[in-house]
Structure formats: C-alpha cells, structure tokens
Amino acid sequence: MNFTSHDINNILGSPIDDKLLKNSKISELYIDSRKINNGPSSIFVALTGNKTDGHLFVSDAYGRGVRNFIVEKKPVEPLDDANIYLVTDAVYALQEVAKIHREKYNPEVIAITGSNGKTTVKEWLAQCLSEKYNVIKSPGSYNSQIGVALSLLMIKPEHEIAIIEAGISKANEMDRLETLIQPKIGVMTNLGDAHQGGFQNEVRKLEEKAKLFKNCKQLVWPSELELPQNINKQTEIIERFKQEEVSELLPERVKGHIHLENLLTTITVINLFEFTRPEIKQCISTLPQIPMRMNIRDGINGCMIIDDSYTFDLQALQLAIHQLFEHKNYKKKTIILSDFDEQNVSVDQYNNLSSQLNQLDLHKLILVGEDLLKKLSLDDNIKIDSYIDIKDFIQRSILSGFQDEAILIKGARRFSLERISRILTARKNNTVIEINLEALRNNIAFYRKSIDPSCGLMAVVKASAYGTGSKQLINIYEQEPIDCIAVAILDEAIEMRKLGLKKPILVFNPPTDFELIEQNDIEIELSNFSYLKSLIHYKKHHSNFSPKIHLKLDTGMHRLGFMESELDELLHLIKESGLKVHALFSHLVAGEESDHDSFTKNQLQVFDLMYDKICNYLVVKPKRHILNTGGSLRFSEYQYDYVRLGLGMYGIDPSGHFQTELEKVHSFKSRVIQIKEVPKGSTIGYGNDFTIQENKKIAIVGIGYADGLPRILSNGKFSFAFGPERLPIIGNVCMDLTMVDISHVPEIEEGDELVVFDHEHSIENMAKAAETIPYEILTRVAPRVKRLYIQ
Numbered sequence: 001m002n003f004t005s006h007d008i009n010n011i012l013g014s015p016i017d018d019k020l021l022k023n024s025k026i027s028e029l030y031i032d033s034r035k036i037n038n039g040p041s042s043i044f045v046a047l048t049g050n051k052t053d054g055h056l057f058v059s060d061a062y063g064r065g066v067r068n069f070i071v072e073k074k075p076v077e078p079l080d081d082a083n084i085y086l087v088t089d090a091v092y093a094l095q096e097v098a099k100i101h102r103e104k105y106n107p108e109v110i111a112i113t114g115s116n117g118k119t120t121v122k123e124w125l126a127q128c129l130s131e132k133y134n135v136i137k138s139p140g141s142y143n144s145q146i147g148v149a150l151s152l153l154m155i156k157p158e159h160e161i162a163i164i165e166a167g168i169s170k171a172n173e174m175d176r177l178e179t180l181i182q183p184k185i186g187v188m189t190n191l192g193d194a195h196q197g198g199f200q201n202e203v204r205k206l207e208e209k210a211k212l213f214k215n216c217k218q219l220v221w222p223s224e225l226e227l228p229q230n231i232n233k234q235t236e237i238i239e240r241f242k243q244e245e246v247s248e249l250l251p252e253r254v255k256g257h258i259h260l261e262n263l264l265t266t267i268t269v270i271n272l273f274e275f276t277r278p279e280i281k282q283c284i285s286t287l288p289q290i291p292m293r294m295n296i297r298d299g300i301n302g303c304m305i306i307d308d309s310y311t312f313d314l315q316a317l318q319l320a321i322h323q324l325f326e327h328k329n330y331k332k333k334t335i336i337l338s339d340f341d342e343q344n345v346s347v348d349q350y351n352n353l354s355s356q357l358n359q360l361d362l363h364k365l366i367l368v369g370e371d372l373l374k375k376l377s378l379d380d381n382i383k384i385d386s387y388i389d390i391k392d393f394i395q396r397s398i399l400s401g402f403q404d405e406a407i408l409i410k411g412a413r414r415f416s417l418e419r420i421s422r423i424l425t426a427r428k429n430n431t432v433i434e435i436n437l438e439a440l441r442n443n444i445a446f447y448r449k450s451i452d453p454s455c456g457l458m459a460v461v462k463a464s465a466y467g468t469g470s471k472q473l474i475n476i477y478e479q480e481p482i483d484c485i486a487v488a489i490l491d492e493a494i495e496m497r498k499l500g501l502k503k504p505i506l507v508f509n510p511p512t513d514f515e516l517i518e519q520n521d522i523e524i525e526l527s528n529f530s531y532l533k534s535l536i537h538y539k540k541h542h543s544n545f546s547p548k549i550h551l552k553l554d555t556g557m558h559r560l561g562f563m564e565s566e567l568d569e570l571l572h573l574i575k576e577s578g579l580k581v582h583a584l585f586s587h588l589v590a591g592e593e594s595d596h597d598s599f600t601k602n603q604l605q606v607f608d609l610m611y612d613k614i615c616n617y618l619v620v621k622p623k624r625h626i627l628n629t630g631g632s633l634r635f636s637e638y639q640y641d642y643v644r645l646g647l648g649m650y651g652i653d654p655s656g657h658f659q660t661e662l663e664k665v666h667s668f669k670s671r672v673i674q675i676k677e678v679p680k681g682s683t684i685g686y687g688n689d690f691t692i693q694e695n696k697k698i699a700i701v702g703i704g705y706a707d708g709l710p711r712i713l714s715n716g717k718f719s720f721a722f723g724p725e726r727l728p729i730i731g732n733v734c735m736d737l738t739m740v741d742i743s744h745v746p747e748i749e750e751g752d753e754l755v756v757f758d759h760e761h762s763i764e765n766m767a768k769a770a771e772t773i774p775y776e777i778l779t780r781v782a783p784r785v786k787r788l789y790i791q
Contacts, residue, residue, distance in 0.1 A: 001027055001101060001153050005068055005083050007045065011096055016074060016084040022067055029097065029153055030066075031146070033057040035322050037359060039065020045094050046071045046147065049445075052481070054090075070094065091145055098149035099180050107136070107153045107162045110269065111181045111216075113174075113209050115188030117262045118143060118165045121189055124266045125163055127413060128254065128283035129273060133160040139316045140294070141438070148177050154525035166212055174211040186235075187220045187269055190261060194330070220268050222261070232559065232646040241268045249281045257723045263287075266522060294323065296437075296472055296789030298426040301447035302404040304330060304472065307422050309409045309417035314349060320410050321360065326475045330406035330497040332363035336420060338411030339369030348374045357382065357688055368393060388418050394423070430702030431670040434787045435468050439663035439759075441480060443649050446661050448481045449631065455639040456483035458625065460646040462508065463488065467781040468650065468666070468710075472789050474499045484523075493522050506550055516539040518545055523582065527552035527560040532570070535576040548582035552621070553610050555586040555603040564610055571617045583623040583641065584611055592630025592655035600631065604638050652763065652774050666778065667758035670703035670720075672750050675742070683737050685731025690715050692730070698741045699727070701754055703782055704736040708781035709756065710770040718769045721755040722748060 003026040004452065009015065011647040028042040031054060036042055044061040046054035046069065055073050067082045069075075070093050074086060086121035087093040087236055102109075110125065112118050115516060119141050136159040138151035143165040155162050166177045207228040213219050216235050221227065223239045231237070241264045243250070247266055250260075263284065270280050298307040304327060308320045317337075324333055327566040335357075354377045357365065367373050367386045379383065387393040402424060409424075411417035448457060459482045465473055477485055484757075486506040487493050490513060493505045497520045510517060512534045521560060526532055526549045539545050550649040556559030562570050576582065586607045590596035607626050615621050629648035632639065634655055647654060651664040677697055684690045684698065705711045711733045719726035720740055742748045756774075757763040757777075767774045 001029060002338045003043075003097070003101075004106075007100075008068065008083070008085060010089060011100055012070065012085045012093055016086050021083055023356075024067060026068055029094075030061070031094070031148075031150070032322075033061040033064065035318070035352065036061060036064045036066060039118065039357060040067065042066050043068040043070065045069075045090055046073075047090050047094075048072060057778075066076075078425075091149075095144065095149045095176065096178055098152040102152040102155060102180065102182065104158065105157050107155060107159045108185070109181060110161065110163045110185045110187060111166055111178075111183030111212050112163065112187040112189065113143075113166045113168075113212050114187075115191050117189035117258065117265070118167065120262045121187065121265050121269075122163050122165045124262065124287050125269055127287065128266065128270050128275075128280075129161055129163075131279070131283060132273070132275070134158050135161045135163065137163040138165040139319055141165070141167075145173065145176065148180055152180060168208060171208055174208050178212050178214060181212070183212065183216055185218050185220070185269070185272065186216040187265060188213075188222060188225065189265055190222055191225055218272065220265060220272075222265075238268060238272070240264050241271075249277065249284055251285060261263045281557070294320065294790070295421075297421070298787065299402070299407060299424045300399060300426055301402055303402050303424065304406045305421055306406065306408045307418065307421040309411050309421055314353060314452060317410055318355070318356070320408055322355070324406055324408040325360070325477070327406045328478075329471070329474050330404070332403075332405035334364045334366065334402070334405050334407045335359065335360075336366040336368065336407065336409045336411070336417065337372060338367075338415035338417055339371040340412055343618050345371075347375075352378070354378060366393075368411060368417065368420075371719075382723075390419055393420060399423070416463075416733075426786075430673065430709045432788050433467070433669040433781050434669065434758075434788045434790055435472075436665050436759075436790045437473075437476065438790075439651055439665045440473075440476060440649060443555070443651050443662050443665070444476075444480045444482065444645070446630065447643070447645055447648060448657075449598065450658075451643055452636070452639050456642045457481060458484040458486050458506070458642040458644045459649060460486045460628075460644050462486065462492065463779040464783075466650060466775065467648065467778040469787045471495075471499060472787070474501050477501060477503065484642065490516060494520050497521075503622065504548070512538075514542070514545065514547075517547060518542075523548040523550060525550050525552050525560075526563065529566075529570070529573075531572060536573065539577060539579065546580055549579060550583045550585055551581050551614075553586045553607060554586060555606040555610070555626075556599065557587050557589050559587070561586060562658070567610065567613060571614065575708060577618070580620070581614070581618060581622045583625060584614060585625045588626060588628060588631050590630075591628060591634065592653075594634075600635070604635065633658060647775060647778075650760075650778070654774075664759035664763070666763065668708075668756040668763075668781065669753050669758075670701050670756065672699045672736075672748060672754065673702045673737070673753045674700045675748070675750055676700075683731075685714075686734065687732055690731040694745075696730075696741055697746070698730065698739050699742045699748060699754075701738045701740060702736070703738055703756070706735045706782055707785050708777070709733055709738060710772070710777075710780070712770050713766075721758075721761045722752065727754065 005023045025041055026043050028038055030036050030042055031045050031047050046058055055071060058069060058075050059077060062079050069082060070087060070090055072087060072090050082397060096766045112122050122137055126135050138153055142151045144167060146163060151164055164181050166181060168174050203266055207230050210228045210230055213234050218236045218238055220238050220240060246267050250263060269278055271491050291382045297305045297307060306324055358379045362382055364383045370388060372718040373386045407424060409417050409421050414559045442513050461476060484504045484506060486508060490507050490511055493507050496505060504523055506523040508525045524547050552561040554563050587604055588600055591600050610626055625640055625642035625644060627635060627638055628644045629646050650666060651662040653659045653662055678692060680692060680694050682692055703709050713729055714732040716728050719728045722745060725745045727742055729738055730741050731739045755761050757766050763774045763777055767777050
C-alpha cells in the first residue's frame with residue numbers, strides 16, 4: 001500500500017472541518033488497533049459490526065501513533081494533528097481505497113468463488129503458480145466484503161498474479177466484490193448448501209455467485225453445473241478437467257470426491273499458465289494433504305500448538321502472530337519459523353520481519369533453514385535456536401525443553417514443518433473432534449445481534465463446554481460479546497480463573513468451600529435451605545463475605561429451586577443474614593417445543609409473580625434470567641437481564657426455528673485401522689448376534705463407546721460418512737473399535753478418515769438414532785479424544 005493523506009483526501013473527500021492537518025505517507029491500513037505496529041505510517045478504519053464498534057478503539061490507535069482515521073462518527077475526544085475522514089459507510093470507504101490500490105497495480109487476477117473448496121483451491125493454486133510467478137493470495141479465508149478489500153491492499157508492484165477468494169451469504173453482495181476484484185480469470189469450485197437461507201433457491205444463488213465473472217476473459221467451470229443465464233457471452237468457458245483426462249497427473253491416493261474436485265480445478269487453472277504436463281504433475285505431487293487452515297492442538301508438556309505450517313508469507317505471519325498473542329493464559333510464547341519459499345525476498349521485507357519480531361515478548365524463537373538467521377537483524381534479548389533443516393531439528397531438539405507455552409509453527413512448504421507439529425502434539429488416539437472457532441464466533445454474533453442490546457449473554461459452558469474443551473476457548477469468552485460465564489461445578493470455575501478469565505463466573509452447583517468461592521470471586525446459585533444455612537453460618541464468622549447470589553426459583557421443572565410456598569421463610573432468612581441477592585432465575589422445561597408453549601407461558605407467569613413478590617421484600621431490585629437457547633428467541637419479551645446461551649453457541653438450535661442461521665461447530669471423525677474380506681455366514685463383533693448373509697468387505701474404525709460412540713448404535717442403527725457414501729455399523733460397537741460395511745465403496749483404504757458427524761452430517765440424526773439428545777452426544781465425547789481447534 002502506497003498512499004498519502006492527500007491521496008485519501010482525493011478518494012474520500014476532505015477530512016473533518018475541510019482541513020488536512022498533515023500530509024503523511026500511508027503504507028499500512030488497520031481495522032484492529034491491537035495489530036498496529038507502525039502507527040505514523042498507518043490509517044485506522046473504525047468499522048461497526050455485530051461484535052464490536054471500532055470507534056471505541058480510535059483513541060487506542062491514536063496512542064499507537066496513528067494520525068489518519070476513517071470513521072462514521074466524529075471522535076468524542078479531540079485528536080490533535082490527526083486527519084479524520086468522516087464517512088457514512090466505513091466498509092464502502094475501505095473498499096474504495098482498496099479499489100484504487102488494486103487499479104494502481106495491475107497483476108493477472110484470478111477470482112475464486114463457490115460454496116466449498118474456495119480456500120483449498122486458492123492455496124493450491126498459489127503454491128503451484130509460485131513456481132514460475134510472483135504470486136499474492138488472500139490470507140486465510142479473507143473472502144467477505146471486508147476481507148476482499150484487505151486482500152487487495154496487500155498487492156505490491158512485484159506481484160504478477162493475485163488470487164482472490166470471494167464469498168457471499170446473501171443476494172446483492174457479489175456486484176460490489178466484482179467491482180473491487182475486476183478478475184480476468186474466474187474459478188467456480190462447486191455449489192453446495194452453505195448460506196442457502198440467504199437466497200430464494202439454488203438457481204438464484206448460482207446467478208449471484210456468477211456475477212463475479214461478468215467481465216472475465218476465461219472462466220473455469222465444473223461441467224456438472226449448468227451455466228446461469230447471466231454469464232457473459234464473450235467469456236471463454238473452460239470446463240473443469242474430468243478425471244480420465246488427467247489421470248496420469250493425479251497422485252496415487254485421492255481422498256474422496258471433494259479432494260478430487262479440488263485437484264481437477266487446480267490442474268485446469270494451472271494449465272492456462274504455460275505449465276507442461278510434467279510440471280503440473282510435479283506441482284500436484286507436492287500439494288499438502290493437511291488441512292489448509294490454522295489448527296490449534298493440545299501439545300506435549302502442557303503446551304498449545306498453533307499449526308500454520310503449510311505456507312509462509314509476511315501477511316499471513318502477521319495474522320498468525322496476532323493469534324498467538326491472543327492466548328494470554330500462556331505466559332510463554334514461542335515461534336518456530338522456516339526460511340521463505342521465494343528466493344527473491346527483498347532486504348526491506350527482512351527488515352520489516354526483524355522489526356516485527358523485535359517488538360514481541362517472546363520466550364524463544366526457533367529458526368529452521370539458513371537464510372533467516374543470516375538476514376534478520378534481531379535484538380540480543382531474543383533467545384534464538386537455529387536448525388539447518390527438519391532433520392536437524394528432530395536430531396538435536398530436546399522435547400522436554402517445551403513446557404507450558406503457546407507455540408506458533410509457521411513455515412514454507414518445502415521445510416515440512418508439519419512434522420514438528422506432529423512431534424509436539426500430545427499423543428492421543430485415532431479419533432478427533434474438530435472445533436471450528438470461526439463458526440463459534442459467528443453463532444455468538446448471531447445471538448448477540450438477535451437479542452435485545454440491553455440483555456446480557458450468559459454463556460453456559462458446563463461439562464467442559466459441552467465436550468468442546470474450555471482451556472482453548474478462554475480467549476473467545478474474553479473477546480466475544482459475552483457478559484457472564486456459567487459452569488456446573490466450582491473446579492471448572494477455578495480452572496478458568498487460573499487460565500486468566502476475568503469475566504463474571506456463575507457456578508450452578510456450588511459446594512460449601514466458601515473460602516475458595518471468595519478467593520476466586522465466584523457467583524453462586526442458591527436453590528435450597530440446607531445450602532442457605534451453611535452460607536449463613538459461614539457469613540457469621542466472615543462478615544466481609546458477600547457473594548453474588550443467583551436465587552433459583554422452581555416454576556415447574558421440579559428439580560432444584562425454591563417453590564412459591566417457601567418464599568416467606570426464604571426471604572426472612574435472607575433478610576436476617578444480611579445476604580444480598582444479585583439475581584433471580586429459573587429454568588424452562590420445554591422452551592424450545594411449541595407443543596408445550598402453554599406450559600412454558602405458565603412458567604413465565606409464575607416466575608414474574610415470584611419475582612414481583614421478592615422485589616417487594618428486597619431493598620435492591622435483583623437481576624433476572626429464565627430463557628435458555630431454546631426459548632431465547634421464541635419468547636423474546638422475557639429476555640430480561642440475561643439469556644443463557646448453551647447449545648446454540650455450537651450451532652445447534654433445539655427449537656429448530658433458527659438452524660439455518662447457525663453454523664455447526666463440531667466435526668467428529670475417526671480413521672480406518674484395518675480392512676478385511678469376511679465370508680458369507682460369518683458373525684461380526686461381540687455376542688455372535690450379527691451374521692452377514694453375503695461376502696462383505698469391512699473396515700475396522702478406531703472409535704468405540706469409550707470415545708463417546710453410543711453402543712445403542714450397533715447393528716445398522718447408524719452409519720459413518722465417507723464423502724457422499726454412508727457406511728453402516730455392523731456388529732456391536734466395542735469399547736475402542738467399531739466395524740462398518742464398506743462393500744459398496746471399494747476405494748476406501750486403511751488410514752482414511754470417516755465422519756461420525758459434522759456440518760453436513762447432522763448430530764441431531766445421530767442423537768435420534770441413539771434415542772437421546774445432542775447435549776448427551778457432545779458431553780459424552782471422551783477426554784481421550786483429540787480436540788483440534790480450527791481457526
């Protein structure tokens with residue numbers, strides 16, 4: 001980016017008061033004040049979104065040296081010697097700056113869209129085309145209205161090809177992205193169900209995506225998709241290669257039809273850029289088989305691994321470092337870097353990287369390769385370990401030296417740093433549950449947007465966040481618009497405090513360890529007289545003890561809580577003791593089920609009556625909350641002071657009314673350990689109660705009821721997924737293993753990954769087959785199952 005304040009003035013109009021205070025050089029643009037590392041040469045754009053308001057951080061950006069701002073609201077505090085560009089739409093202003101920048105540097109632009117596979121194809125194309133060209137690509141999944149603009153701003157004069165990913169979730173979004181990107185080559189991956197709720201039908205969704213290609217010279221298109229009517233007649237349509245046309249270029253193993261489609265799309269595009277068939281085959285053979293996203297894993301010796309090892313460029317590194325330092329519960333931060341892939345890295349780029357690293361509070365910096373150590377100018381206080389290559393690291397590194405630290409692994413593909421990730425990852429079994437952190441954030445944002453602004457969000461994360469794992473989610477609880485955390489037991493609350501959580505924590509089933517409750521500033525549920533008397537007894541001897549009490553009322557669940565008939569005695573004891581009631585709450589029996597709405601409305605009326613009675617007795621009016629995920633949006637008039645958000649955060653709406661607005665967070669998977677042919681008449685598994693009636697090919701999968709796969713799913717009651725194929729369970733589910741019928745899917749091999757449930761294969765269907773509910777399925781996923789956090 002190469003602008004001046006005067007250039008921004010020409011693009012957006014004059015600053016506030018028509019006065020350009022300082023004509024400074026602008027080389028960086030930021031929308032997050034925490035990432036600013038060169039304030040005097042930066043411009044800050046204050047964006048207003050569902051999660052936060054960038055105007056709250058203008059003063060922070062000013063304190064970091066920024067003197068150019070794009071805002072929608074005039075700053076409250078005067079910012080001396082700063083240029084303030086007041087606009088009606090900050091996103092549009094950001095896009096206008098990006099558009100001018102893109103037109104200033106005019107590389108060959110490839111634009112990719114589709115429902116799935118966009119990011120994978122983009123990463124693979126970038127890797128292959130970098131063999132011959134200087135390539136820039138969208139970092140991560142920067143494909144939104146904001147992400148595309150930020151991607152375009154990364155283009156520099158030396159870039160020959162720009163690969164830009166574009167994604168939309170509703171109608172009338174693509175026109176603007178096409179104007180920004182102005183692609184000459186278009187790539188359509190496929191059309192799936194993602195964001196279907198934002199369009200009238202599949203035809204309209206396809207037409208909307210195709211708007212990206214209206215001025216393309218060439219368009220790579222999947223042959224199975226019908227071309228929409230709005231495709232430019234002058235555009236050359238290039239059908240994606242079929243498997244038989246390029247069979248000699250494909251690797252020996254192709255893992256399912258989605259993997260194949262992405263490979264065929266990549267080959268088709270590379271073929272447009274003067275690559276010979278042998279060169280294409282060589283490129284394809286080196287493509288990573290690992291997930292093309294930042295992964296967060298449990299590491300050895302209490303470490304956390306942030307694995308971003310598949311590619312290395314300065315823009316992506318900056319994003320990864322920001323992710324590393326978001327994990328404030330790890331005091332020690334380590335970065336493992338390899339040399340760059342490109343050989344034409346400029347002196348300025350090395351200097352920029354040196355400056356960035358010198359500003360970090362690192363425990364250790366580990367360099368793999370020979371260039372970085374020679375060309376970086378690092379401060380003496382940075383502890384540096386260096387290795388020639390991955391073999392040198394494996395031979396000389398001491399694993400016990402990694403202890404209780406957050407470790408970022410970022411490197412060029414040729415250095416195979418994913419091997420370091422595997423070495424440092426805690427050893428568990430073949431079964432994994434992936435947690436999509438971006439989907440989790442989006443779900444929280446949906447509820448925050450849908451709930452009254454005056455109502456707080458209480459995130460219920462008991463049972464280790466419904467089996468998701470709490471430790472890695474602390475940063476999300478702190479950063480997202482969540483006002484309070486609720487857990488079941490005190491141990492969970494204390495662990496969160498140790499990990500650095502500062503927000504209020506409510507314990508639903510608190511013990512009488514009042515000293516620990518006081519030390520850790522824990523809010524507690526009070527639901528029975530026995531606990532109340534213990535609390536009163538402790539307070540008599542500790543007069544300063546004044547916990548925030550959430551008084552639970554029984555309005556019809558008949559589980560825990562005080563009945564209406566007990567209120568007089570309860571209020572008398574509370575008044576005598578001097579205890580303060582912070583909130584009143586109750587629990588709906590069936591808030592998600594419309595068949596029981598009359599019962600629910602009666603509960604809500606009882607709650608209001610009990611609340612009014614208690615308020616007449618208390619000096620200070622307490623807060624109140626009764627709605628959980630299922631009832632939060634169905635009974636919005638009762639949102640009160642908090643809504644308790646549980647399963648909805650993970651993309652599961654118990655009511656079913658808002659499921660299309662949510663994204664599934666969990667993917668439960670396991671691998672094939674062995675394949676065998678079994679003759680007709682054989683029995684499968686324990687009990688001799690499943691006999692096959694014909695010759696079968698079966699796979700033994702490394703998951704059992706000890707991992708959280710219910711035994712009731714035995715003998716055909718449930719099937720795993722392999723691409724579009726369903727593989728029924730045969731025989732009884734064992735403790736550690738399960739057998740499935742793969743007779744109809746001959747391409748499955750040992751080591752292949754099978755899906756138990758994910759965003760495409762519903763956990764609700766699994767729960768129904770197991771005669772239970774999704775809550776139980778998630779909370780029964782065993783601790784021994786590896787949690788993999790996808791950023």
